[in-house]
Amino acid sequence: MSFRNRFAGALNAVLGRFDTALVRKSRMDEFLRASELAARPSHATAPLPDGAADYLRRDHPRLAELRERYRALGGAIVERSTWSDELLRSEVDLGWFRGDNAYVWQFRDRNSEVNFLLAAYYARSIDRLGLLDRCTEDGLFGAYTFEVGEGLRVSRDLLDSVLEIHFLERHLGLSQRAGVRVLDIGAGYGRLAHRLATGLPALGACLCVDAVAESTFVSEYYLRFRGVGDRARVVPLDEIDAALEREPVDLAVNVHSWSECTLGAVEWWLDLLARHRVRHLMIVPNSEDHGGTRLTSIEPDRSHRDVLPALGARGYRQLACEPKYLDPAVQRHGVSPTRHWLFELGGADR
Numbered sequence: 422m423s424f425r426n427r428f429a430g431a432l433n434a435v436l437g438r439f440d441t442a443l444v445r446k447s448r449m450d451e452f453l454r455a456s457e458l459a460a461r462p463s464h465a466t467a468p469l470p471d472g473a474a475d476y477l478r479r480d481h482p483r484l485a486e487l488r489e490r491y492r493a494l495g496g497a498i499v500e501r502s503t504w505s506d507e508l509l510r511s512e513v514d515l516g517w518f519r520g521d522n523a524y525v526w527q528f529r530d531r532n533s534e535v536n537f538l539l540a541a542y543y544a545r546s547i548d549r550l551g552l553l554d555r556c557t558e559d560g561l562f563g564a565y566t567f568e569v570g571e572g573l574r575v576s577r578d579l580l581d582s583v584l585e586i587h588f589l590e591r592h593l594g595l596s597q598r599a600g601v602r603v604l605d606i607g608a609g610y611g612r613l614a615h616r617l618a619t620g621l622p623a624l625g626a627c628l629c630v631d632a633v634a635e636s637t638f639v640s641e642y643y644l645r646f647r648g649v650g651d652r653a654r655v656v657p658l659d660e661i662d663a664a665l666e667r668e669p670v671d672l673a674v675n676v677h678s679w680s681e682c683t684l685g686a687v688e689w690w691l692d693l694l695a696r697h698r699v700r701h702l703m704i705v706p707n708s709e710d711h712g713g714t715r716l717t718s719i720e721p722d723r724s725h726r727d728v729l730p731a732l733g734a735r736g737y738r739q740l741a742c743e744p745k746y747l748d749p750a751v752q753r754h755g756v757s758p759t760r761h762w763l764f765e766l767g768g769a770d771r
Contacts, residue, residue, distance in 0.1 A: 491658055497686050497689050498686055502682065502720055514563075519610065524609045528565065538567060538569060540751065550587065550620065553579075562610075581613075581676075582617075586621070601623070601671050602627075602668065603628070603673070605629045605675075607630075607677075608630060608631050609631065609636050611644045613627075615649055618653040632686065637657055662696075671701065677705055680718070686718075737766055739763070741762065741763040
């Protein structure tokens with residue numbers, strides 16, 4: 422041990438009596454940067470692809486059209502308790518939609534680089550489908566990324582997608598079922614649909630729908646940009662009923678969306694799924710103060726209501742509820758731990 426380290430150790434022993442310690446400036450700078458990023462929306466600084474800034478703007482005619490169509494629907498589905506116009510203005514920069522914002526919290530969900538590295542090694546250890554080899558990460562549109570080694574670059578987008586797909590693989594054998602059709606409710610910018618279409622060659626199709634016009638607008642662009650439009654496409658909210666009539670789906674997924682909706686909106690979606698006999702439903706709740714062990718809505722007065730009775734009333738019974746990370750230590754320290762739920766519609770055709 423060097424004299425400098427011995428001296429620092431001795432001094433810290435004394436300072437410890439006063440709840441104080443010496444910290445390297447580099448460590449303090451890292452801590453301050455992480456604290457700043459955790460306090461507000463932010464994004465990584467990779468350049469935008471050609472044409473992105475011209476299209477992804479708030480005054481684009483397509484976005485104006487979608488806003489008007491969604492407002493015209495009325496009813497519970499357009500009642501917002503979280504995704505207000507103010508939140509969209511303050512949280513979501515359309516050009517940097519994969520940054521740390523309302524779509525996917527990254528540093529702001531109490532995550533540091535260490536959490537990302539731990540989650541990445543865990544994901545690699547369970548990835549028998551080879552998703553981390555097929556679903557690469559380029560950091561475009563503001564996503565924060567981390568180098569893990571052996572050429573692996575990860576983001577929360579990628580890690581969450583890999584873990585969600587493996588949950589579905591464990592319980593439904595998704596990769597072995599050719600032509601499975603998936604409905605992504607509250608699809609955001611199309612994160613999971615992109616990974617499903619890239620990672621599962623046997624997938625039939627993934628339809629993306631969202632009650633927020635900005636999400637529909639961005640995901641239309643993103644799935645085109647990623648070149649997966651042949652198997653992953655966006656359906657505007659006012660067309661989803663007719664689309665499901667033409668193209669039945671086998672599985673619906675709702676990731677971190679119903680936790681941000683009113684119970685009335687959740688019931689609207691559940692009625693849609695029951696009406697179209699969608700057999701399986703995966704739900705990933707926000708962790709809140711319960712670690713994802715409860716499924717609740719959020720109302721305009723900020724109260725929460727239990728969603729389970731609404732599921733049961735429409736015939737959905739619980740098949741599974743697992744930690745996001747099956748290793749207890751990783752569940753404590755991995756990126757944004759929650760739980761993955763799976764339901765089946767009773768009496769669905771087999």
